[in-house]
Amino acid sequence: MELLIGLDIGTTALKVACFDKKGTLLAVSTQEYDLITPQTNYVEEEPEVYWKAFLDGINDLKSQYPISKTDKIALAMSAQGETLLFLDKAGKSLRNAIVWMDNRAEEEARELEGKFGNDTCYKVTGQVSFEPCWPASKILWVKKNEPQIFQKTDKFLLIEDYFIYRLTGKFATEPSLVCSSTYWDIINRKYWQEMLDYLEIREEQLAPVVESGNVIGKILPEVTEELGLGEDITICTGALDQAAGAIGAGNIREGMFSETIGAALAVCVPVSRPVFDPAGKMPLFCFPLEGMYMIHTFTNGGMTQRWFRDKFCNVEMMAEEMGCGNAYDMISKQVEKVPAGCDGLVMLPHLSGSMAPDSNAKAKGVYFGFTLQHTKAHFMRAIYESLGYILKRNIDSLANMGIYVKEIRSLGGGSKSKIWNQIKADINQVTLETVKSVEAASLGAAILAGKATGIFDSIENAVDSMVEVKDRTEPCPENKEVYEAGYQMYQKLFKDLTECFELTR
Incomplete structure (x- = not known):
């Protein structure tokens, strides 16, 4: 049987929803977690908390609906934006994820505004101003305040990028998610080299950009064993949570x-x-x-x-x-x-x-x-x-x-x-x-997975039906x-x- 899984990685909860190719919701699981707020303007999360919520969600899903190891599954994500993770060369997290709500990088945002100007920020990235919550500001904060972490970081990843890596061993992101990084050129659809130079990071330290609704690869065998699922699971690029939700609505x-x-x-x-x-x-x-x-x-x-x-x-x-x-x-x-x-x-x-x-x-x-x-x-x-x-x-x-x-x-x-x-x-x-559908973001992600794997010939037709x-x-x-x-x-x-x-x- 062909199944679609939409994974909605939210700020305080992760949802896993399973649909058939007609869009019928077969099962859904919600796993809540608490944020780490050590002081004013600081909001973090342990990366393994996200991963454990995913594992627990899949187990709960299987208790609700009999997913067979022979089922053909396509999975894509609806992801919160701006949450940033720091991985070393071995793919291990070097510190807690800095969540999108985190506003510690006020000084760094002002520094970027002074260097580039908000008008340039808007024209290049689509974001109206440099803000503390944007990943560029966060990277600059880590560079200045946690230099050892900055020097050891091999990959700066957003939350969808991180899950794609954990699931497939490959690096990828997609345009709707990376827009608010303020190091992405929205018109030319490429990384903004001037910003990367100022941050002193290389494009190789960021995930390659793949359009939404495209196949990244098969799930890693060790992950299928961890999940207790079959091996015919295809991981696809999804979308920023609100974009996925718009599709699902x-x-x-x-x-x-x-x-x-x-x-x-x-x-x-x-x-x-x-x-x-x-x-x-x-x-x-x-x-x-x-x-x-x-x-x-x-x-x-x-x-x-x-x-x-x-x-x-x-x-x-x-x-x-x-x-x-x-x-x-x-x-x-x-x-x-x-x-x-x-x-x-x-x-x-x-x-x-x-x-x-x-x-x-x-x-x-x-x-x-x-x-x-x-x-x-x-x-x-x-x-x-x-x-x-x-x-x-x-x-x-x-x-x-x-x-x-x-x-x-x-x-x-x-x-x-x-x-x-x-x-x-x-x-x-x-x-x-x-x-x-009360799980619009998950449904939107599932539709993108279905489009990527050829179950749907277009997103428009999938939405209409x-x-x-x-x-x-x-x-x-x-x-x-x-x-x-x-x-x-x-x-x-x-x-x-x-x-x-x-x-x-």
């Missing part, structure tokens, strides 16, 4: 817009040619379909919700442990009882800096306007609304580029909440749709005014607190 044509609320809130808008924002705020990425690009931004999303749950919702979490339901569902039911606009409470959800169109690595989380009448449910709803305001900031910025959003495709954990979908539709006053709309949420016109006021306050708070952010560490 059916967002593959111009005029569409998808948003994901997982650990990050991310938006993805496919375009048929490179489109640069005249205001210099909206990043440009490669899209996994040949010849296409995407406007793509992200900032903290589900991490803010998870932070609130973990810190303030012990009762709900205990109830979940006792089998009384999902903690997030319990929180959503409380949120439903709070009126639109949160009775004047507004939040900035930037617990680890903010990204485009309001890039500020020093931005912090803020609650503003709470009084004696506000409850825990108000504070949670304020998180939901704040992320709706970020979506509106992106949609407004797209309109300034001549790109107009007529509908939103919503995916990720946030799309499971009906009240959150209603809030996003109301704030933006556009129809919001969810799709039947496999992606179905589940629900439509229409906006409530009566909430337009209160949300417009909340949106204006959100923007004013961010602008007025910029000086305060600069005073923080």
Whole structure:
């Protein structure tokens, strides 16, 4: 039997999903892990934690669905961007992975900006400015602060590159993932030599770039033994998680817009040619379909919700442990009882800096306007609304580029909440749709694997036959005014607190 496996390597969890060639979800496993945050702006993970989560996920998958050793399997990944690993000549990790959320390299980002300028950064890489979270900044930080690690590093790999290497023994990356490295030339589609020279690294230390949806090779025999699977497993290039999610949500044509609320809130808008924002705020990425690009931004999303749950919702979490339901569902039911606009409470959800169109690595989380009448449910709803305001900031910025959003495709954990979908539709006053596959990123990766191995003749045909709309949420016109006021306050708070952010560490 032909099976497709989509591996979604997220910030705080790894998902392994198995599909048949019709797109039917046969089994899925989620393995959570905790990040290492030794101090402010530092976010790391042990590479073996990712690998163990993958092994555990495959074992869980096999317990749900009888995968035979004779089954023919194609596997591709949906991967978080910017997370960087450092391997020696023997292929062993020299230190913890530096996760995409890590903002320690502030000084290095300023140094790169001084050397090249943000205008050049945008024109060459598609990224609107040099930021601490980009891999180029991280490499420069390691070079200056951990010179022994830098000198011993034979390969600088992103998380998908690392898994491809562990699975096949070969090195490869793909364009949608490497775009935000700020050492990749998005127009000429090659590594940016001037940047490599400045960092004092060689192109040979980076993974060769292979287009998404292409075969890399067969899985290593020792890995199949470790997984307990057969040897007929083909590893293929996948895509950046949000690009894979867009494919899995059916967002593959111009005029569409998808948003994901997982650990990050991310938006993805496919375009048929490179489109640069005249205001210099909206990043440009490669899209996994040949010849296409995407406007793509992200900032903290589900991490803010998870932070609130973990810190303030012990009762709900205990109830979940006792089998009384999902903690997030319990929180959503409380949120439903709070009126639109949160009775004047507004939040900035930037617990680890903010990204485009309001890039500020020093931005912090803020609650503003709470009084004696506000409850825990108000504070949670304020998180939901704040992320709706970020979506509106992106949609407004797209309109300034001549790109107009007529509908939103919503995916990720946030799309499971009906009240959150209603809030996003109301704030933006556009129809919001969810799709039947709750594992859109994994499905997108699986589609890329199917295209690579010839199961599908095109990504477009696979999407048209496999992606179905589940629900439509229409906006409530009566909430337009209160949300417009909340949106204006959100923007004013961010602008007025910029000086305060600069005073923080």
